[in-house]
Amino acid sequence: MKKLYILGAIVCGLAACKPNIEPKAPERGDADFSRYMAIGSSHTAGIMNRSLYREGQENAYPYMLAEQFRLVGGGEFKQPWIPGEHGWPLGKLMQDMAQGPCDTLPYKAIVPFRGALDTAGAHLNIYSQGPFGNMGIPETKVSDYITAGFANTNRFARRMFNKPATARPVDELLLPEHTFFTLWLGVEDVLNYAAAGGETPPSANNRNLLTSPALFRNAYDSVLTTAIRNGAKGVVLTIPDVLLMPYFRALPARSLDLSLRDANRLNLKYNNTQVHFDVGMNYYLIEDKTAPNGYRQLREGEMIRMDVPHDSIACAGWGWEVPMPSVWVITLDEIQNIRNATANYNDIIYMLAKQYNIPVADVRYFMQTVQKDGTQYNGANYNYEFIQGGFFSLDGRHLTGRGNALIANDIITIINGHYGSSIPYVDVNKYSGIKQP
Amino acid sequence: MKKRFLLIGSLLCSSLAFGQAYQLNMQGMRQLAMGGSGAAIPWDASAIFYNPGALSALENPQVYASMNAVMPRTRYISAPTGTGMQDAEEQVFTPYNVYFATPVGYKTRFTAGFGIYTPFGTGINWGNDWTGRNIVQEMRLNTTFFQPTLAFQVSDEISVGAGFVYATGNFKHTNTMPIINANGDEATRELTGRASGVGFNLGLHIRAAENVQFGITYRSQVNMKIRNGYARFANIPTYITGSYLNTSFESTLPMPQVLTVGAGWDISEWVTLQLEANYTGWAANDSLKFDFDNNTDMLMDESSARRYRNSITLRAGAKFNFRNERWSAMLGTAYVPSPVREGYLSPAMPDAVHFLATGGLSWKLSKRISLIGALEYRIYEVRTGKSTEHGFKGKYHTKWLNPGLAISYDFN
Numbered sequence: 001m002k003k004l005y006i007l008g009a010i011v012c013g014l015a016a017c018k019p020n021i022e023p024k025a026p027e028r029g030d031a032d033f034s035r036y037m038a039i040g041s042s043h044t045a046g047i048m049n050r051s052l053y054r055e056g057q058e059n060a061y062p063y064m065l066a067e068q069f070r071l072v073g074g075g076e077f078k079q080p081w082i083p084g085e086h087g088w089p090l091g092k093l094m095q096d097m098a099q100g101p102c103d104t105l106p107y108k109a110i111v112p113f114r115g116a117l118d119t120a121g122a123h124l125n126i127y128s129q130g131p132f133g134n135m136g137i138p139e140t141k142v143s144d145y146i147t148a149g150f151a152n153t154n155r156f157a158r159r160m161f162n163k164p165a166t167a168r169p170v171d172e173l174l175l176p177e178h179t180f181f182t183l184w185l186g187v188e189d190v191l192n193y194a195a196a197g198g199e200t201p202p203s204a205n206n207r208n209l210l211t212s213p214a215l216f217r218n219a220y221d222s223v224l225t226t227a228i229r230n231g232a233k234g235v236v237l238t239i240p241d242v243l244l245m246p247y248f249r250a251l252p253a254r255s256l257d258l259s260l261r262d263a264n265r266l267n268l269k270y271n272n273t274q275v276h277f278d279v280g281m282n283y284y285l286i287e288d289k290t291a292p293n294g295y296r297q298l299r300e301g302e303m304i305r306m307d308v309p310h311d312s313i314a315c316a317g318w319g320w321e322v323p324m325p326s327v328w329v330i331t332l333d334e335i336q337n338i339r340n341a342t343a344n345y346n347d348i349i350y351m352l353a354k355q356y357n358i359p360v361a362d363v364r365y366f367m368q369t370v371q372k373d374g375t376q377y378n379g380a381n382y383n384y385e386f387i388q389g390g391f392f393s394l395d396g397r398h399l400t401g402r403g404n405a406l407i408a409n410d411i412i413t414i415i416n417g418h419y420g421s422s423i424p425y426v427d428v429n430k431y432s433g434i435k436q437p
Numbered sequence: 438m439k440k441r442f443l444l445i446g447s448l449l450c451s452s453l454a455f456g457q458a459y460q461l462n463m464q465g466m467r468q469l470a471m472g473g474s475g476a477a478i479p480w481d482a483s484a485i486f487y488n489p490g491a492l493s494a495l496e497n498p499q500v501y502a503s504m505n506a507v508m509p510r511t512r513y514i515s516a517p518t519g520t521g522m523q524d525a526e527e528q529v530f531t532p533y534n535v536y537f538a539t540p541v542g543y544k545t546r547f548t549a550g551f552g553i554y555t556p557f558g559t560g561i562n563w564g565n566d567w568t569g570r571n572i573v574q575e576m577r578l579n580t581t582f583f584q585p586t587l588a589f590q591v592s593d594e595i596s597v598g599a600g601f602v603y604a605t606g607n608f609k610h611t612n613t614m615p616i617i618n619a620n621g622d623e624a625t626r627e628l629t630g631r632a633s634g635v636g637f638n639l640g641l642h643i644r645a646a647e648n649v650q651f652g653i654t655y656r657s658q659v660n661m662k663i664r665n666g667y668a669r670f671a672n673i674p675t676y677i678t679g680s681y682l683n684t685s686f687e688s689t690l691p692m693p694q695v696l697t698v699g700a701g702w703d704i705s706e707w708v709t710l711q712l713e714a715n716y717t718g719w720a721a722n723d724s725l726k727f728d729f730d731n732n733t734d735m736l737m738d739e740s741s742a743r744r745y746r747n748s749i750t751l752r753a754g755a756k757f758n759f760r761n762e763r764w765s766a767m768l769g770t771a772y773v774p775s776p777v778r779e780g781y782l783s784p785a786m787p788d789a790v791h792f793l794a795t796g797g798l799s800w801k802l803s804k805r806i807s808l809i810g811a812l813e814y815r816i817y818e819v820r821t822g823k824s825t826e827h828g829f830k831g832k833y834h835t836k837w838l839n840p841g842l843a844i845s846y847d848f849n
Contacts, residue, residue: 019512019834021819023522108676376828379571380615390615427521427568429615436674437619 028072029421031233036069036077036133037178038062039227040237041188042398043407044136045156046079049094050395051087052138052156053119055432059401061408062134062182064426068412069180072423077133080126080160084118089155091117093394095387095437102314108437109310110394123155127162131176135160137169141189142219142345143211145169170219173226181227181234182411184363186345189216190338191242191397197305197327198334210337213344217352224352235414236353238346238364243303243338244371246386247396248330250306253298256282256319266320277320284319287326295323303330306386306396359418366410375406377428382406390433401431458719458745458776458788459559459578460693463813464534466503466843470797470811471754472769474713476652476699479642481807481845482536485552485586488652488699489598490640492548492588496849498539503809503843505532511561511787514832515568516821523569526562530579534843538586546590552600554582557692559786570613570623572827573785580606580661580692584638593644600638604659608632608666608690610785622672624681628727630666632690634659648703658694658721663687668729680735687728691721706758711769713752719745719776741826745776754795762801767811769795775820782822787833789820805847813839 038044038061045052046060057063057079066077082088091113098109138156151157151164158164161172189211196208211219227234242248256277258266263277270276275285275297283298298304308328312318318325330338346364353360369375370391374383382403383389386396391403399407405428412423465483468475475483479491482501507530515521538550560577563569581604588598609629616624636659643651666688670681699713722745728738754769771793777786797811815837823830 017508017510017814017836017838019510019524019836021512021514021832021834023514378569378829379612379827424521425515427515429568429571432621433615433617435617435619435621437676 023424024422026071026424027420027422029416029419031415031419031421032179033069033072033074035075035176035178035180036062036066037173037176037181037227038065038134038136039173039181039223040136040184041140042136042138043187043404044182044184045134045138046136047138047398048393048395048400049087049092050393050398051090051092052082053085053087053092054082055085055401056092057081057134059404059432060134060136061404061411062136064405064408064431065182065411066133068408068423068426072421078130079134080129080132082119082122084120084122086113086115086117086119088117088119088122095394095435100311100314102311123159125159125161125164127160130160132160133176133178135173135176139188139192139207140169140185141192141207141211142185142223143189143215144219145185145223146219170222170226173223174229177230179230179232181232182237183224183227183234184237185220185223186216186239186349187242189345190239190341193341194242194330194334194338195247195305195397198330198337199327203327210341211345213341213348216345217348220348221352224356224358228356228358233358233419235359235361235411235418236349237361237411238349239342240364240367241339241342242397243330243335244368244384245397246384246389246392247306248303249384250386250396251304251308253300253302253304254281254283256284258282258320262320282320284329285323286319286329287323288331289326298329299332301335302332303335304328305330359414361411361414363407363410366407370406377402377406380429387434394434400433402428402433405431458722458786459557460695460717461507461532461556461558463505463507463532463839463841464554464556466797466809466811466841467756467767467799468754469505469813469839469841470767470769470795470809471711471756472713472752472771472793472795473750474699474711474752474754474769474771476640476654476697476713477642477650477701477711478652478709482538482550482552483534484640485536485538485550485584485600486534486554486556486638488640488642488654488697489550489586489588489600489638490596490642490654491652492538492550492586492598492640493546493590493596493642495538495540495548498848499537499845501534501536501843501845503534503841505839505841506530507532507837507839509561509835509837511833511835513563513569513784513787516823516830516832521568523563523567526564528560528562530558530560532558539848548588548590548598550586550588550600552582552584552586554584555580556582557606561785561787563784565613569784569827569829569831571615572612572783572824572829574611574613574625575609576611576785577609578606578690580604580632582659586638588640595644596642598640598642602636602638602657602659604634604636604661604692606632606661606690608663608688616674616677618672618674620672624670624672624674627669627671628666628686629669630663630686630688632661632663634661634692636692650701652697652699652701654695654697656695656697658718659692661690661692663690666727668727677735680733682731682733684729684731684736686730688726690725693721694718708758709756711752711754711756715750715752717748717750717776720747721745722776742781744778744781746778748774748776750774752793764801765799767795767797767799769793771795779822780825782820782833783824783827784829784831784833787820787835789818789833789835791815791817791835791837805849807845807847809843809845811841811843813837813841815839
């Protein structure tokens, strides 16, 4: 027996029984990946579970790309690290048990991190630690890039800019002497509007208005010409259909569950109006200034924001006893505005990319595929379903680490195709997913 | 004639695309050294496996025992642009065989025997954290067949034999599930179980001329049933532990039927040739099902398509006698297609078409004791493919070295 092993070990030692296939050596192709800069907003910076913290930054797609670029000559890639894991400025969202004043039993809910945040000092300017490869600034719209002194209104920009008081974000992009870039801007130009219920002035905050196509074009052009200066190469990303995100889908328009008693009582209350309730599932009642009496029920295709306060529906009677404030709903008209804006912005992105000969990673199409059919990676399925889908984090708008990794691979496909490089894909299942308590 | 030739050609093409999967083919050391062929010529008591009909040729009672040290080495490279590379853990498997056979009385036409052998088995361990962990971390299957056998000499030329098979085995499969608990650990699943089944082994041996022999054998399919397997789960998030309670499961693992036709020819006093073809009914492995006892909203019965195809293996071997009568040498080769279709290539069993290069020496130590040493080397094709079910692509390469040793003792 033992002799048999020894004999085998001797023969194997001669490498006769070692598999001799080797991975293809990654090649850089026509692009220079030595200094990579990621331009973008929340998704780029690593917002996850509605907040910024270390884990999210480590699971941001630019951080993954930088790691892959290192295989083809990429250099150091700095990120403006947030100290701590609890989130800044708000606590990150988690799954935990919750019980509101109107709940008879506790239920599994999405709740902010409870307790003192460990992100003290996150507001301090850390420009001197740069230059940062990840220039993703959460909550920025394309139009913000040509606004002087923008950092006065954005705390994320304030902590990483050289001249926060006066600079336009596009000026700060000049500082890292990059050779390669990714550019994913424009998502917030629609998402801010959508996630604020599509409100218009005077009720709306200016930051939540749709950007006019002319301004979008002007600002995007400034950012892109800055990105390609000195012959830098890169890739631009399209804007996904934000309305497919779980944030707008998790609470369906027709999910108000009424007992016969409540339905009868409400029908009496709304007697002689268009409002009518049945036993079982109903469309929520919403505020609408254009409707008779200033309220109506939701229509098929309309949406409710996922973060509408649960207590307000249960205790304050939002959506049945009283109309749900319009800031929480996206009506058909608003949906049309969002669709039109997204299409316009993407047209502009395609046009400018073509003009400067920069390839487009159509993440809009990729994310639509994930939403429609799901995608599979090494035995794990990913789709748009909230929580179970594994693609979106608990805020329903920003991605999990694994969702970001799938985006990173979509970008790598385009880079390899356009620049003749052979950068390996990232191992999606290595990154963080949805943690279930 | 031409038409028939075409037909055979197309049969070969359709069923022989890409081995051996979980069939081992090392139930006798001389046979292993001769490319795995052994249906035509009764070499020793291992005929209990290779051809129960040929067992009649045994003149004395004999005890035969052998053991191998199979050392498969498999590497995975993620496709198409992967730097992801994983070497499966270096393991040593030790299939063994024990046979006893004896003529029933003096100058009798009957020969009886009993064999214990391990014809099927496989195992691979990719580690707990590798990229394909959702599909498989470790997989292991081993079988032991017990076969009482009786052979009958019909005439000087023809003898027949039959054996009943009782089989036992063990199965193990571990993998992670894409569920992450609050600590960030992935949920894991382990399936283990004992399997058993019955079958038979028939053989016909024809001594057509002084120096020409034929053998035809049929080994039946053995459905190894796992009646009381155990599914264990770990790292399940607290709020869904009720959906993943440890439970028993049932499953059936088919060990395929094999029809063998072989010929042996003593070319001269010094050289003997063997040729053989095996038709293996791999199509029996159509799907792998797990029927869990306690189904929940998340734990449902599983059926995973395998869709193996039947295969034909071709084998050839030669034996050379030395002038010193105590010694002989063997050489052999075989072409072994893979029953695994494209789209079903799983890291649990990354099978590929391969060739065998085998050799060995036998030494008659004394009038009663013989030793046979053999070495098998398998040359696998590098196979690139995917498991459609899991969305898992890659390139696999296996190298296989298998030394073995047999000892026989004749009561003469």
